[in-house]
Amino acid sequence: MQHTSYSVDVAAPAGVVYALIADTTQWPLFVPPSVHVERLDFDGTLDRFGMWATANGTVTSWVSRRSLDPRLRTIDFHQEVPAPPATSMGGRWTVEELGPARSRLNLLHRFEVRDDDPADAEWLTRATDTNSRAELDELKRTAELWTKLDGLLMTFEDSVRVHGPSELVYDFLYRAGDWPAHLPEITRADVAEDRQGVQLLDTDTLGADGVTETSTAVRVCFPHAGRIVFKQTRTPRLLAAHTGEWAVNPDETGVTAVATHQVLLREEDIEPVLGPGADLTQARDHVRRTLGGASTRVLHLARRHAETAVRTLIPQR
Template structure:
């Protein structure tokens, strides 16, 4: 039986730079019913963290030389979308990853930490996540906010790795990725405008019945009601990160339909002399224990994959088709 992630947020000690505030430490650990190499692989593959870690929205690898890695990360903390850049050093032999936030998100002034995987046998391991941080001014309310975010996110991350670990032999069947493309006889900027202005989607897309959105720079937090082909309505919450200079939007659903444990995706627009290739990409982790409840007693993983592929592909292709009409008409 997998243990739940446990937490110890304990003693503080002065840093070498007092103006940065005291150094605070946290430690979280969980046991995983999977080989240590499998667990290390899950934490080493940062690009897939949005699928595996509930708080993570998007990760961009900026540079990697096989050991040293530079990442841009978007995530939620205490219900708020935030972002930062990190440097990581990967030691596959020791199954250890050290990280340092290069540009910490406020109110942090510094954040470092370590992932460590210890083999407890051929099919079991222990995963430990350590953090050390300081807060500018060391205000008690700011320290409490960071402690709460660190504890909540660490528990979510380790807890989900433990759940994934229990199914590591079936992950290839439960994780799926696919994409659909539509050619548009218009420049990428026109298509991007349609995809970025989600507040207008209920007026423009027949499968979207409601959409609420708040924006903070390139980040959009949205709640949306969509209709499936059989008339059922699903409510999803998402965080999107917009990259207008690259004609790209990435997103993660933070509240998913019952059949999906996790869902991330992107809209990517590539221009050429003939117009734009618009691509909708999806990655999904299926919720295995919901398959028969949603699809019936005879359903299995294969039928769930087919259902999700059809449902998501239909909606995103419909969105791209309406984006095509919009862009070609402007």
């Protein structure tokens, strides 16, 4: 059995820090290795979820169960279905109160690999160390923004109505590598799918100011549910974190295609990106307009893709 432990002091109240680690659905925004969390069960104390995360440059997934104790500010966790090469993985989060606005966040891991294989143990120790340090560093940074965090967080969605097959709408959203042929602002889109349903998407996007921004995203695809969730692991300036989802929702009369975004703004980039004197309100408007506009254009193209196919198949009189 291997053990690791990490701690970081945070200039934020213990309750704020605990709230960040307690809500796993927000981890993709606040915890760099976390790509997507699919909550399976939650009753306020017991939390069971599927997790997709990066580890040593790859995307892996597992199912975890956690037990939360808000009074003691502890969270015990255990992977029900460990991600290889682990055969067991568990641990504990604790938050200690050091003062009215000071706390200490601790993370303990214990894990095993099959037959104590040295290569597997080294790989898992390295992944655990890299991810744990990144998690604590970003949780510290986010928690210390606690007085202004609400203003830096954004959630919004756009949708279009489609009179065509949901499968074709999903097909267009899934084949992101084809988007440059339809969207002139996307000058490059490279997709790698080494593991079925998990895509790595690299894009170059030409902005209105003539500057090309390169971004990288992990996309987890759920074709039977008509969903593609994503997290940008390399974000444009102004965005500290960006996650979202493409959803295709059929009903009796057609399909609603939806793009949802969750964003954490990087306050120190506001003036360098938007110009001297720009403020948070302008930054929020800019992000809503640019991200919403881009995803709406993709949705309209997905609609055209589906509806054009329908018109082609229907005999013209």
